[in-house]
Amino acid sequence: MTDLELLIDLHKDGHRQGPGGDEQTRLAIELSGLKDQPNLEIADIGCGTGASTMLLAQELDAHITAVDLCPEFLKILDDAIAREDLSDRIATRAESMDALSIRGVTLDAIWSEGAIYNMGFENGVRSWREFLKPGGILAISELTWLTGERPEEVEAYWNAQYPEVDTASAKMAILENAGYAPIGYFPLPKQCWIYNYYRPTQTRFEAFLDRHGEIETARALVAAEREEMAVYERWSDYFGYGFYIARRLAD
Numbered sequence: 001m002t003d004l005e006l007l008i009d010l011h012k013d014g015h016r017q018g019p020g021g022d023e024q025t026r027l028a029i030e031l032s033g034l035k036d037q038p039n040l041e042i043a044d045i046g047c048g049t050g051a052s053t054m055l056l057a058q059e060l061d062a063h064i065t066a067v068d069l070c071p072e073f074l075k076i077l078d079d080a081i082a083r084e085d086l087s088d089r090i091a092t093r094a095e096s097m098d099a100l101s102i103r104g105v106t107l108d109a110i111w112s113e114g115a116i117y118n119m120g121f122e123n124g125v126r127s128w129r130e131f132l133k134p135g136g137i138l139a140i141s142e143l144t145w146l147t148g149e150r151p152e153e154v155e156a157y158w159n160a161q162y163p164e165v166d167t168a169s170a171k172m173a174i175l176e177n178a179g180y181a182p183i184g185y186f187p188l189p190k191q192c193w194i195y196n197y198y199r200p201t202q203t204r205f206e207a208f209l210d211r212h213g214e215i216e217t218a219r220a221l222v223a224a225e226r227e228e229m230a231v232y233e234r235w236s237d238y239f240g241y242g243f244y245i246a247r248r249l250a251d
């Protein structure tokens with residue numbers, strides 16, 4: 001099995017594939033101001049198995065294109081769409097966030113929870129802007145330093161994992177310089193990491209290792225995830241996910 005196949009196998013049974021929460025998706029929807037608007041066209045990029053996609057469909061008058069690189073995650077979302085009879089509201093597309101097949105300025109909103117890091121925050125917000133109508137909403141969650149300074153150990157860990165990690169004020173400046181007006185920000189509370197993501201992932205480690213424990217990269221994956229969890233337990237006062245909501249300005 002490839003590293004990617006192992007990662008999918010470990011995470012496909014989770015409600016979410018990254019830190020987040022239904023309550024926080026709802027809060028971002030409130031802050032976005034999209035609720036009063038009819039007939040929205042939205043893309044949920046890096047949607048995973050679609051926790052946020054389903055909420056967007058429930059809360060908004062919208063058609064949603066749910067994009068993820070991983071067909072196995074989209075298959076789970078497709079099953080949920082069929083179960084809930086939402087096929088006229090949600091369409092899934094297996095493609096990469098840096099080569100979207102969206103053509104033209106068609107979107108009222110781009111949603112992306114815990115995924116833009118795959119192409120980098122600045123690169124992502126700059127390249128997705130061309131699909132958003134002026135006044136359209138960008139709502140993304142992203143790894144964020146919560147304080148101006150932090151212990152060297154946690155700084156070194158995340159700089160190695162994701163060098164674009166930065167403070168909310170720096171991320172807002174990136175948005176401002178890329179032609180957006182930030183309209184909302186909140187940090188995800190700790191339960192979004194611990195109860196919604198790490199604990200459920202942990203409960204799957206044993207069965208995962210029963211299936212794949214003979215593969216060295218599978219053991220390394222579990223070790224890396226355990227290390228990340230330990231870093232979070234120890235240093236969560238200093239980093240978390242920030243949810244950024246911004247409005248695309250006219251050119």
Ligand code: SAH
Pocket residue numbers: 015016017018019020045046047048049050051052067068069070073095096097098112113114115118
């Ligand atoms: N938004 C979901 C998933 C977050 S995990 C949630 O919050 O639960 C990150 C997701 O990004 C995964 O589903 C992964 O398959 C997807 N991904 C990784 N690289 C990608 C790429 N280049 N293009 C599109 N999706 C990608």
